Amino acid sequence: MKKMMFGWSGAKLFLLASLLLTATLAPLSVFAQADPASDVIPAPKEFSLSTSDLVSYAYWVLALLVLLVIVYIFNIGAASEKLTGRAVINWTKVNAWMSIIFLVAGSAGVAYELIYHGKLLLPEAASAHGDSIDNMFNWTFGITFVVFVVTEVLLFYFLFKYRQKEGQKAAYYFHNNQLEIIWTIVPAIVLTFLVLRGYSTWHNITQTPEPKAKQIEIFGYQFGWKARYAGDDNKFGEANFNFIDPATNELGLAIKPSVIALRDTLVADTGRLGKDLRTLPAILKQKADQLSKMSLAADGKAYTDLEQELEDIRNGNKASELRKMMKRKGVQIQRINATLASKDMFNEAANDDKVTTEIHLIKDQPYTFRYRARDVIHSAYMPYFRAQMNVVPGMLTSFTFTPTKTTKQMQDEEKNPEFQFYLFCAKICGSAHYNMKIKIVVESESEYNAWIEKQKRVVEPVQPEAPAAPAAGSDTTATPKTAIKSNQKPSLAMGF
Amino acid sequence: MSTAAAHGAHADAHEHHHESFIRKYIFSTDHKMISRQFLITGIVMGVIGMVMSILFRLQLAWPDQKFAILEMLLGRWAKGGVLDANFYMALVTIHGTIMVFYVLTAGLSGTFSNLLIPLQCGARDMASPFMNMLSYWFFFLSSVVLCWSFFVETGPASAGWTVYPPLSALEKAMPGSGFGMTLWLVAIALFIVSALLGGVNYISTVLNMRTKGMSMNRLPLTIWAFFFTAILGLLSFPVLLGAALFLIFDRSFGTSFYLSDIWLNGVGALENVGGSPILYQHLFWFLGHPEVYIILMPALGITSEVIATNARKPIFGYTAMVISLMGISILSFIVWGHHMFITGMNPFLGSVFMFLTLVIAVPSAVKVFNYLTTLWRGNIRFTPAMLFAIGLVSFFISGGLTGIYLGNAALDINLHDSYFVVAHFHLVMGSAAIFGMFSGIYHWFPKMFGRLMNNTLGYFHFWLTFIAAYLVFFPMHFMGLAGVPRRYYAFSVIPEFNVWLEVNQLITVAAIMAGFAQVLFLWNFFYSIFRGKKSDANPWNSNTLEWSTPVEHIHGNWPGEIPTVYRGPYEYSREDREEDFYPQHIPGDDEGHGHGAPKTKSAPVHTEEPAAQSGNVLFSALKKVFGFSPR
Secondary structure, eight states: OGGGOOOOOOOHHHHHHHHHHHHHHHHHHHHHHHOOOOOOOOOOOOOOHHHHHHHHHHHHHHHHHHHHHHHHHHHHHHHHHHOOOOOOOOOOHHHHHHHHHHHHHHHHHHHIIIIIIIIGGGOOBBBHHHHHHHHHHHHHHHHHHHHHHHHHOOOOOOHHHHOOTTTTOOOOOOOOHHHHHHHHHHHHHHHHHHHHHHHHHHHHHSSSOOOTEEEEEEEETEEEEEEEEOTTTOOOOBBBBGGGTTBTTTOOOOOHHHHHHHHHHHHHHHHHHHHHHTTTTHHHHHHHHHTTTTTTHTTTTHHHHHHHHHHHHHHHHHHOOOOOOHHHHHEEEEEEEEHHHHHTSSSSTTOOOOESEEEEETTTEEEEEEESSSSEEEEEEEEEGTTEEETTTBBEEEEEEOOOHHHHHHHHHHHHHOOOOEEEEOOOOTTTTGGGGEEEEEOOHHHHHHHHHOOSSSHHHHHHHSOOOOOOOSSSSSOOHHHHHHHHHHHHHOOO | OOOHHHHHHHHHHHHOOOOOHIIIIIIIOOOOHHHHHHHHHHHHHHHHHHHHHHHHHHHHOOOOOOOOOHHHHGGGGGGGSSSOHHHHHHHHHHHHHHHIIIIIIIIIIIIHHHHHHHHHHTTOSSSSSSHHHHHHHHHHHHHHHHHEEEEEEEEGSSSTHHHOTTTOOOTTTOOGGHHHHHHHHHHHHHHHHHHHHHHHHHHHHHHHOOOOOOGGGGGGHHHHHHHHHHHHHHHHHHHHHHHHHHHHHHHHHHSSOOOOOOETTTTTTOSOOOOOHHHHHHHHHHHHHHHHHHHHHHHHHHHHHHHHHHHHHOOHHHEEEEEEHHHHHHHHHHHHGOOOOTTTTHHHHHHHHHHHHHHHHHHHHHHHHHHHHHHHTBBBOOOHHHHHHHHHHHHHHHHHHHHHHHTTTHHHHHHBBBBBHHHHHHHHHHHHHHHHHHHHHHHHHHHHSSSSSOHHHHHHHHHHHHHHHHHHHHHHHHHHHHHHHOOOOOOOOOGGGGGHHHHHHHHHHHHHHHHHHHHHHHHHHHHHHSSSSEESTTOOOOOOOOGGOOOSSTTTTTSSSSOOOOSSEEEESSSSSSSSSTTSSOSSSSOOTTOOOEEEEEEEEOOOOOHHHHHHOOOOOOOOHHHHOOO
16 A cells, blocks of 8 residues: 555645645635625626736636646656655555544535525525425425435545555445345335425425416516416417517417418518519629728728628528528418418417516416427526426416515515515526516505506407507517507407 | 456567657547547547537626627627627537537546546456557547537537427528538537547447456446446437437438428428427437436446445445446436426426436435435545535435425426426536546546545535535526526526526526636646656556556556456455555455355355355356456
């Protein structure tokens, strides 16, 4: 054994350890003052050399230094071993004691985590089924924590206790059926308990029908959410992805005039694309002229962009792209035409639907969220309600739950007047995935009624003198002039 | 004429033959060289993956901070020293891909299966050395293609390492789904070819090329682990290949396997109807879950070997260890649904998958208890390899237990895609497997390079990495329990998440510390290859066959005949022997009392087919089915 050990002097060890420590802790002390309120998306900043840049350079220099020191010490260690012929440090002892130190420090760390970070965990569930999840969690935690402590303590204690000693021989002990049967059966029993309990919890949450549940459609897209309430008739209008028009019909609802308008736009678009395709040679000539008047030095990016555009026209990429777009739009037009005659689809149930940018819920009222996705998979995550369900394009998913605490109540409990429930995306969905959320307000029935009253219908009933009012379901980014605007003759088409 | 003898003659003929540089170091068919190639490539990929993790950790800890160094290194991906949101996704994706496939599958299983299967089974080389060489070069090509994707204008794949469509299928859904994604798919297809070539080879070598006396129940646990791993890979990787091919079709040829009812910003309504994105998830996780064990089982096998050798004790419950490996392997094929509890899968299926998932905890618990009992009353020698093996057991416990939470469908509702998941799999398959890999490197370094690594640096490496890994991953459990979702570029979505900024900083500092510790390892590794102390033939006083070969690598492994095996691999600290080890190939009066002992004491040791005499129903059945001979 001794042969394998290198001699080390304590001072050098200390030097190495402290260097490593400084290297790792240096950025912490400097950046500790960094603004903790990071709710602003960090915008790209201008490039300049600041203190932090110097620190990050210093950091790498330090890393290099540590490496050099290691090389240096390594050689010295080898040399001193050669000289004295014996190891300076008994590494068996050091490692044995390290495992005890690790055990103690680790326990302290776990205790610290449980006490300090344990406080930051989610508060009591704000939904009816949430309690059963929390209960299941507590049981699992209780059992696994005991196993965790017992096995980890044994592991490191054995390391210490049975470390190599002069004249000690290990026990020749390879097998004990009884023991092995015991520790197969005991975990099996414990897990049976957890499975049965887990099964009943899961079953109650997902497979118990809730006849009184109100339905809300949650619509997810890159990168945001919309909610749709069924309106006075308590019936959701049909919707189809082919009807989506980002400006006037974001959810693709079956509103005949809007869909007809969309079809007409598509037809016009296709015509324009066809014209572009036919005039490509002329465009090519015109752009080539334009390019010949520019120079790379003077125009930079504009020049290279134009050059790329020309290249795309020349090699046929542009034409094939145009053809693809025409084909895609043609398919969409066909599909719209095929559905337009359907009475089941255009049954006017969508007219009184209300599309909102907030979700308002009544306390103690069961809800079923029906999820629809526009583009990619999202996940509707509401940790305070212990609710999550993926939102999948081409497939309806749903989750039923009952909110049991109002927003106001939570604000009081959390002692945070700013507190709000949110539904946010938990499935990677693109660059702004981290910022995709919708506010949820849980309130009393009367408050809810007041709010829903104020929300605009998708198609307003026509009143003789009223000007065309913007429908609800739009936020500041989408244009506020929704369905009704494109709906040139609502009274005729909708039969009002 | 026996194949062994033929190989012997072959080896003799080669002894004086000088191989060209290319045949010896590049297109080598020698399993020992291929193993070294896998290891070095794995280490290089590992360094890339680790640097990526530190880059995105910097963003998470100091989202407002400008790091000039980032702009210097990454250019337009970090304008003004702040990481770009799209590039953050790319880093997360490629970090996952590299670590899961390139480091922990190829780097771990590729390295040690190649090195140890012929050496510990007593074979001159793999069943097909040429296929083995192809396996490495497909892997190398795959690594190159993946790295190439960093030099694509729209950036590398960014849809997460699971690359769920439609996000990954639609070029306009995010920049990373452009050409970078195509390259990702090509890289993975190449990787699968490599894994399959390797797997077929490992299985046939273990079944057909064991030396005289090496019955299946005398195989070291490493070989059992590699054997099951290869079977898992062989059965599950083709499914991923199918999934990847469908995705390629959807992306490039207008099919609709995974696409339906999509209206994409900037494109409009797509033609695709009738497909299902969930289909991809089923196919992906049908590989994805066995993949976890493809990663972990070789590490567990290495740990079994290292712990027994360094505790100077027989591994406790050899048969139970093999059966638990087998149980884990079989179960791993029927639990993939636990990744999909809340994807809209029928909730009844969720209950079934929950039950099957939690059953896996039983064989896992058996393994942990057996490791503990092996340590009990041992004579523990602290080599760095031993410490890393202990580290694996510790991570396997702490990460495995959180699997009981995530396998529970009811709890998964709230934990799915949160940091709790990140903590769980980084401990149980990330850290645990990487520690198994380190353990293997330290233990078999003398076999691979004929020299010893420096123990002192090894100790520093272990304790720093061990502590740092816990500091990085343990607090993540709490973030997950507070509802913090993973793959977030910044935690601005709700104000409550701001309290975790401080924790994120701690995690990042610990990650950097872990990074520094790996510098120690890299130095130790590369320095020792050239300048390390010369090793003896059997530096750890180990029992297994690989230590009976000469230190200098020769083609065909053993200069003369392949040694015959007389007993099981874990005959340590026998009362009747002065030395505390009893190598498998040393002839002796008796065959040991432990596992691998013939059931009838009087049975002759030298027989043509010792496997038949083990009397073990399982092995006889295997033999019947596969028709293999143990030689």
